[in-house]
Amino acid sequence: MINVEKTQELLEITKGKTIVAATKYGNHTDISRLVDIGIDNIGENRVKAFLDKKEALKDRKIIWHFIGHLQSKKVKQMINEIDCLHSLDRLSLLEEIQKHRTKPLKCFIEVNISGEKSKYGLSPDQVMSFFEKTQSYDKIDVVGLMGMATYTDNEALIKSQFDLLANLKADINKKYKQNIECLSMGMTNDYQIAINSGSTHLRLGSILFKKEE
Ligand SMILES: *Cc1c(COP(=O)(O)O)cnc(C)c1O
Numbered sequence: 535m536i537n538v539e540k541t542q543e544l545l546e547i548t549k550g551k552t553i554v555a556a557t558k559y560g561n562h563t564d565i566s567r568l569v570d571i572g573i574d575n576i577g578e579n580r581v582k583a584f585l586d587k588k589e590a591l592k593d594r595k596i597i598w599h600f601i602g603h604l605q606s607k608k609v610k611q612m613i614n615e616i617d618c619l620h621s622l623d624r625l626s627l628l629e630e631i632q633k634h635r636t637k638p639l640k641c642f643i644e645v646n647i648s649g650e651k652s653k654y655g656l657s658p659d660q661v662m663s664f665f666e667k668t669q670s671y672d673k674i675d676v677v678g679l680m681g682m683a684t685y686t687d688n689e690a691l692i693k694s695q696f697d698l699l700a701n702l703k704a705d706i707n708k709k710y711k712q713n714i715e716c717l718s719m720g721m722t723n724d725y726q727i728a729i730n731s732g733s734t735h736l737r738l739g740s741i742l743f744k745k746e747e
Contacts, residue, residue: 535564535743535744536560536564536567536568536571536742536743536744537741537742537743537744538567538571540741540742541568541571541573541742542571544738544741544742545571545572545573548725548729548736551729551733551734551735551736552575552734552735552736553573553575553736553738554575554576554577554599554601554620554718554735554736554737554738555568555573555575555576555577555738555739555742556577556579556601556721556737556738556739557576557577557578557587557739558578558579558580558583558602558739559739559740559743560743561587562586562587562590562591564743565587565591565594565596566591566594568742569591569594569595569596573742574595574596574597575596575597575599575735576596576597576598576599577598577599577600577601577620577737578598578599578600578601578602579600579601579602579603580602581600581604581605581608581611581612584598584600584612584615584616585611585612585615588615597617597618598615598616598617598618599616599617599618599619599620600612600616600618600619600620600621601620601621601680601718601737602621603621603623603654604619604621604627606626606627606630609627609630609631609633609634610630610634613630613631613634613635613639614634614635614636616639617640618639618640618641618642618677619631619639619640619641619642620641620642620644620680620718620735620737621642621644621654621655621680622641622642622643622644622668622674622676623643623644623654623655623656624656625664625667628667628668628671628674631671631673631674632671632672632673632674635673636673637673638672638673638674638675639673639674639675640675640677641668641674641675641676641677642676642677642678642679642680642716642718642735643656643661643664643665643668643676643678643679643680644656644679644680644681645657645658645661645679645680645681645698645699645702646658646681647681647682647683647695647696647698647699648681648682648683648684648695650684653682655680655681655682658698658702661679661702661706662702662705662706662709665706665710666710669710676714677714677715677716678703678714678715678716678717678718678734678735679699679702679703679706679714679716679717679718680699680717680718680719680735681695681696681698681699681717681718681719682719682721683695683696683719683724683727683728685723689727692724692727693727693730693731696717696719696720696724696727696728696731696732696733697731699717699719699731700717700731700732703717715734716734716735717731717732717733717734717735718733718734718735718737719731719733719735719736719737720733720736720737720738721736721737721738721739722738722739722740722741725738725741
C-alpha cells in the first residue's frame with residue numbers, strides 16, 4: 535500500500551527533480567494511486583511484471599521507465615513499450631535495441647560507481663569510450679548516467695560515488711561537446727545525498743510504501 539502522506543512530502547522536498555517510482559514492491563493499484571497523487575514516472579525492474587502492469591494500466595497516462603538489468607533476449611518484446619531505459623550497460627544491448635526499437639529511446643548509461651562485483655554497469659574508466667560508441671546508433675538517445683551507491687550509512691563514501699557519476703557526466707559534455715543533463719541516482723537510503731550531488735532523477739521504492747502490518 536502507498537504511504538500517501540510520505541509520498542506527498544517527498545514531492546514537496548524534491549521539487550524540480552523527477553521522482554521515478556520504483557514499483558517492484560507494488561501492484562497496479564499502487565501505481566494508480568501514485569498517478570493520482572502526481573507521480574507519473576514509473577520504473578519497473580522485470581520485463582514480465584512491467585508488461586503486465588502496463589497492460590493493466592493502459593488507460594492511465596504514465597511515463598514508463600525500465601530500471602532493472604535488461605537481458606538481450608528480452609529486448610524485442612518490451613523495447614517499444616518503454617519511454618526511458620536506465621540500465622544501458624553494454625555494446626550487445628546497444629545492438630539489440632538498435633535492431634528492434636522503432637524510434638529513438640531515451641537512455642541512461644549505467645555505471646558501477648560502487649565498484650562492487652555484484653553490481654551491474656560499466657566501470658567508470660569505460661564510460662567515455664562507450665558513450666562515443668552510442669553516438670553511431672540512431673535509436674539510442676543518451677540523456678544521462680545512472681548509478682547505485684554502496685548500501686551503507688557512510689555518507690562520505692556515498693557522496694564520493696555520486697560525485698564520481700556527476701564528474702563523468704561533466705567529462706562527457708566537455709570532451710564530446712554535449713549537453714547531457716540527467717543523473718539517475720538516489721534511492722530510499724541515500725536520496726538526500728544524491729540531491730546534493732546534482733541528481734535529476736530519484737529512483738524511490740520502499741519509502742513510498744507503507745510497511746506491512
Ligand atoms: C528497487 C530499486 C530502486 C529503489 O530502491 P529503494 O531503496 O526501495 O528506494 C531504485 N533503483 C533500482 C534499479 C531498483 O531496483
